[in-house]
Amino acid sequence: MNKKIIVAIALVVVVGAAVAGGAFWYLSKGAEHAQEADDKAGKKPAKKEEKKKEGPPKYLTVDKVIIMLKRQPGDTSTHYMSADLVITTDEKSAGQAKEHLPMLRSVAVRTLSNLPMATAQTMTIDQFAAELNKAFDAAYEHDGIEKPFSEVMIGKLIIE
Template identity: 50%
Template sequence: MKKMPLIIAAVVTGVLLTAVGGAAAWYTLRPKVEPTPEMLAEKAAEEARKHPPKYVSLEKVIVMLRRENGDTGSHYMAVDLVFKTNEKDEKVTREHLPMLRSVAVRSLSALTPATAGGMSIDQFAEEVNKAYADSYEAEKRDKPFSEVMIGKLIIE
């Protein structure tokens, strides 16, 4: 009779240890579920809802276009750029605006008036995005923004 509580405690302990061992085995041996593109898209959308993007403007970037042979006049382009970033990198993007202006001028000043006049907004954005990617890669730094968009474009 005195050993009965000890036997009950041993049985209960054994059952609990078996249950914990079974749960651990199930957890480690269960099949791994690979995320589908839909699951990844939903997760990205959820992140976007939690942390909406921030936009930083760089206005009035004036660029003198390269002259073509025989052209004696000056041709200019004015462009407003908008950088898409996140909340934590917004300040860094603002601090980089002078450098970003310089890279945009260097990239776009290589265009002739004829070339610039035949380009779409998407092509301008692609050109500037590539220039920024190359610039940050050359400096071995991470871009504080995900993309640059054209807010306004005037070619004179």
């Protein structure tokens, strides 16, 4: 009787690992197809840092950005997202980047609050970061000033 239980538990663990591996493969394959579709559509990949920053990178955080997600029609519950953002800069631009943290928080809230819960649940961390990087690029271009950091990354993300 005990051997049957052990074999059953081992079988459940192996099947669970196989399902998790398959899901990971499937989701990563979907990202590759999306990239191929963008390439075929003639979209240029996101520009990397145009000018070379000097020195080792510095990382600044924008802690606890709380966002209320957009409700779907008929949805009566409120959904929230909490994110900690990390921006990559260099020694020379770190001071200016620190001064821009309130603006970065505002742009992040404005960008992410447009997401419906269903969309937010299906997005990957890289997709959130890409959306925020596009929004920051647009905000700095609109203001006509140079962006004092190279990219934004997600340090923590909670969707409820």
